[in-house]
Amino acid sequence: xxxxxxxxPEVKGIEENRPKNCPYCAGETFxxxxxxxxxxxxxxxxxxxxxxxxxxxxxxxxRHNPQGITRARQSERMKKLAAIxxxxxxSHRGVSLILTGFGILLSHMSSWRDVQKxxxxxxxxxxxxxxxxxxxxxxxxxxxxIMVAVDxxxxxxxxxxKIDEKDAVAVRNWLFELKQKHGIAAIVTDDLSxxxxxxxxxxxxxxxxxxxxxxxxxxxxxQLSEKLPEDWLWVLDEIxxxxxxxxxxxxxxxxxxxxxxxxxxxxxxxxxxxxxLRHLLIRLSESWSRYTTFFHDAAIPWTNNLSEQIIGKMKxxxxxxxxxxxxxxxxxxxxxxxxxxx
Numbered sequence: 001x002x003x004x005x006x007x008x009p010e011v012k013g014i015e016e017n018r019p020k021n022c023p024y025c026a027g028e029t030f031x032x033x034x035x036x037x038x039x040x041x042x043x044x045x046x047x048x049x050x051x052x053x054x055x056x057x058x059x060x061x062x063r064h065n066p067q068g069i070t071r072a073r074q075s076e077r078m079k080k081l082a083a084i085x086x087x088x089x090x091s092h093r094g095v096s097l098i099l100t101g102f103g104i105l106l107s108h109m110s111s112w113r114d115v116q117k118x119x120x121x122x123x124x125x126x127x128x129x130x131x132x133x134x135x136x137x138x139x140x141x142x143x144x145x146i147m148v149a150v151d152x153x154x155x156x157x158x159x160x161x162k163i164d165e166k167d168a169v170a171v172r173n174w175l176f177e178l179k180q181k182h183g184i185a186a187i188v189t190d191d192l193s194x195x196x197x198x199x200x201x202x203x204x205x206x207x208x209x210x211x212x213x214x215x216x217x218x219x220x221x222x223q224l225s226e227k228l229p230e231d232w233l234w235v236l237d238e239i240x241x242x243x244x245x246x247x248x249x250x251x252x253x254x255x256x257x258x259x260x261x262x263x264x265x266x267x268x269x270x271x272x273x274x275x276x277l278r279h280l281l282i283r284l285s286e287s288w289s290r291y292t293t294f295f296h297d298a299a300i301p302w303t304n305n306l307s308e309q310i311i312g313k314m315k316x317x318x319x320x321x322x323x324x325x326x327x328x329x330x331x332x333x334x335x336x337x338x339x340x341x342x
Contacts, residue, residue, distance in 0.1 A: 006084060009076040011042055011068030014049040019064045027057030042075040043102045074110065082111045083118035087336045089320055119332025122339050131158055131182045133300055135307035136175070136189050138165025141318045144330065147171060148314075148338075149178055150307045152188060153299070157310050157338045160331055168194040176202055186297065188304045191216065196290065207293040209304040217243060220280050227273040235261065235277060239284070246292060254285035310338045 021028060035051040048069055054061045068076045085095045092108035092115075099106045131151040138147045145164035150157055161174045171194065178184055179202055186205035189195040190212045199206035221236050228236070235257055242250050258281035265275045284291075294302040317337035324330035 006081075008080050009068050011045055011048075011075045011077045012066040013045050013047070015051065015064060015066040019053055019062075022055040022058060022060070023062055024060050025055060025058040027055045029056040030054060031056060033061050038069075039073075040069065040075050040078075041073050041104050041106060042078050043081065043099075043104065044077075045075070074106070074114070078104070078106070079114040079117060082106065082114040083336055086111060086115050087317065087339075089317070091320070091322075115336050116329065116332045119335045122335045123332075126156070126158055128181055129156075129158065131184060133186045133188065133297075134158060134178065134182070134184050135301075135304045136187050136195070137304055137307040137311060138163070138171075139311045139315065141314060141334070142323065146314075146334070147174060148307055148310055149175075150310050152301055152306060155306045155309075157335065158182065160334050160338075162327065162331070165192065166194070168198065171195075172198045172201060175204075179204070186293070186300055188301060188307070190304060196287070199290075205293055205297065205300070206290050207300050207302065208287070208290045210291065210302045211305070213291050214243060217280070217284070220276075224273060224277055224280070228277060229273075232261070232274070232277065235281075239280070242284075246295075250292075251285050251288035254281050254288065258282050258285060313338045 019030060022030070030053040033052040033054040035049055037047050038050050039047045048066050050066070050069070051064050052061055053064055063071075065071075070076065072079075074082075082095050082099070085098060086092060090098065092111040095111040096106050096108045129151070131149075131153065133152040135150040135152050136147065137150075138145065140146075144162060145167075147161040147163045147165060148157065149159040149161075159174075159178055161170075163170045163174055165171065175184070175187070175198060184204065186207065187195070187199060188207045188209060189199075191208050195208075196206065198204075217239070221239060225233060225236055238257060239254075242253060247253070258278055261274060261278050261281065263275055263278045265272065271279075294300045314334050314337055317333070321333070324333055
C-alpha cells in the first residue's frame with residue numbers, strides 16, 4: 001500500500017519569543033501591550049493567543065502572531081491543506097464539505113483563494129531557480145495551448161507558458177527568457193522539427209526523446225515492410241539493429257545505407273517506397289546527434305517522460321474542473337495541480 005506523507009506548515013498556539021524588530025521603525029525594544037485569544041480555522045488548533053507590543057522607539061503598537069498565523073482566520077496549515085485537497089481532484093465545494101468533518105466551516109470561495117495564493121507562492125519559488133537541463137513539451141488544455149518546462153534534475157515544474165507549441169516564434173521567445181532566468185544549457189523535446197531550429201538559434205544542446213523517435217521509426221519500418229521489394233527488406237533489419245544497439249558510427253552507417261538505395265525522384269513526382277526508405281535513412285543520419293546527446297552528457301535523460309507526467313497531472317485536473325475564468329486563474333491552477341507537494 002502506498003503511503004503519502006504531506007509536510008504542512010507548523011502552527012503554534014502561542015508565540016514564546018518576543019519580536020526582534022518593529023515593523024514600522026525597525027526598533028528593537030518593546031513593551032507587552034496586552035493580548036487576546038483568537039479563534040482560528042485549523043484542523044488541530046482551534047484558538048491561539050496573540051500578544052500586542054508597543055515599540056519604545058516610535059510608540060506604535062502591533063500584533064505579534066504565533067508561528068503559522070496571520071491576520072486571516074485560516075492558519076497557514078489550513079490554506080495549504082485546502083490547496084492540496086483541490087490539487088488531488090476535489091472541487092472547491094468538495095473541499096468545503098470534507099473540512100466539515102474536522103469541524104471547520106470553510107466556504108468554497110475561501111478554498112479558491114487558497115489555491116490562487118498557493119499558485120502565486122509556487123511561482124515566486126521557481127521564478128529564478130537555476131536549471132541546466134530542461135524538458136519542454138506542449139499540450140492543449142480546455143482549448144488553450146500551453147507549454148511546460150520541467151527541471152530534469154529534480155523533476156519539478158519550472159514554467160508554464162500560454163503558447164501554441166506550433167508557434168515557433170513564441171516558443172523561441174519563451175525559451176530565450178527561460179535561458180536568461182534559469183541558465184538553461186540543454187533541452188529535451190519531442191521530434192517536432194521547430195525545436196531543432198530553436199535549439200540551434202539559442203545555442204542549446206538538444207536531446208530528442210528516444211520514445212518518440214523509436215515510435216515513429218517503428219511505424220515507418222512497419223509501413224515500408226509491406227511496400228518494399230523483398231530484396232531491400234534487409235535495410236529495414238539493419239535500421240532495427242542500429243536503433244537497438246546505437247553503435248558510435250551509426251550516423252555514418254545510415255548514410256552509407258542511404259547511398260546504396262537507388263533513387264531518381266524528380267520534383268513533383270509521387271513518392272515511391274524506395275524514396276520513402278531513402279528519406280527515412282537520411283533523416284536518421286542527419287539528426288542522429290540529437291537522438292544521442294545523452295551519450296555525451298550523462299545528466300541528460302534519453303526520454304522526456306518527466307514533462308509528460310507533469311502534463312498528465314494537469315490534464316487529469318483540467319477534466320474535473322468547471323473551467324478557469326482568467327489567465328491568472330488558469331496559470332495558478334495548473335501550477336498547483338502539477339506541483340509535487342512534499
